[in-house]
Amino acid sequence: MAQPNLESLNSGFIRQGLPQPECLLKLNEIAITQMRTLLSANNVKRLK
Numbered sequence: 001m002a003q004p005n006l007e008s009l010n011s012g013f014i015r016q017g018l019p020q021p022e023c024l025l026k027l028n029e030i031a032i033t034q035m036r037t038l039l040s041a042n043n044v045k046r047l048k
Contacts, residue, residue, distance in 0.1 A: 006031060 006027055013023040 004030075 009030060010023060010027055013026060018026070
């Protein structure tokens, strides 16, 4: 499943006129969710 790029999401938030603090909060939440998804994926192999 492809996840959106944080940079493209940020540009969308800016176009919507969201204030910077709100953009940062949303981007932070999304980044945390993406990281958790990556870390919990069963098919992720650790690099040695």
